[in-house]
Amino acid sequence: MKFFIDTANLDEIREAYDLGVLDGVTTNPSLMAKEGISGDANVLAHYKAICNIVDDKVSAEVIATDFAGMVKEGTALAKIDDKIVVKIPMIKDGVKALKYFHSEGIRTNCTLIFSAGQALLAAKAGASYVSPFIGRLDDISYDGMELIAQIVHIYQNYDFETEVLAASVRHSMHLLKCAEVGADVVTCPLKVITGLLKHPLTDSGLATFLADHAKAAGK
Numbered sequence: 001m002k003f004f005i006d007t008a009n010l011d012e013i014r015e016a017y018d019l020g021v022l023d024g025v026t027t028n029p030s031l032m033a034k035e036g037i038s039g040d041a042n043v044l045a046h047y048k049a050i051c052n053i054v055d056d057k058v059s060a061e062v063i064a065t066d067f068a069g070m071v072k073e074g075t076a077l078a079k080i081d082d083k084i085v086v087k088i089p090m091i092k093d094g095v096k097a098l099k100y101f102h103s104e105g106i107r108t109n110c111t112l113i114f115s116a117g118q119a120l121l122a123a124k125a126g127a128s129y130v131s132p133f134i135g136r137l138d139d140i141s142y143d144g145m146e147l148i149a150q151i152v153h154i155y156q157n158y159d160f161e162t163e164v165l166a167a168s169v170r171h172s173m174h175l176l177k178c179a180e181v182g183a184d185v186v187t188c189p190l191k192v193i194t195g196l197l198k199h200p201l202t203d204s205g206l207a208t209f210l211a212d213h214a215k216a217a218g219k
Contacts, residue, residue: 004187024057051081061087102126123162135168
């Protein structure tokens, strides 16, 4: 399973990359705004800065909601770097844009997926990734993990090449459940990934080993 970090913070991206497990980055306008990035030129430059850190797969989101606008913005984003994956919303014109970019050899990530039907349409249109939002579904008392499992099952039935990119992953158990049901990718904050490091028995075991070593060394 691939690990993406969901942020526009360059320091967090570097930290995740240095950990040795980072496969990509996802961003959105909200994350850009959180980092104080505004203005088209600054946003494009920030995407390039992200691309300079990671090896591949930087999802950059279009703002337009009409077909022509998405094609224009997506084409400009794709020109920033070969690592860019154009992020397209799951709307009617978005599906058309997915088909267009697929025909042009430009990778896409269809975002705001909340049903298996939406994921099926995106795969049929040639999306490289679909992003079902687990946490937001959990917020309305729907089992987000059940949706991930359902999409994985459907894609396996028909050998779709589209990868399931679980989004709105809020904690380490979300991540592990995604691994259990076969999600291809998870995107999450850095703290979710580093949360996998933690276990009290690891901490106490290491403390014991270090104490025993100190005794043996006469310290």
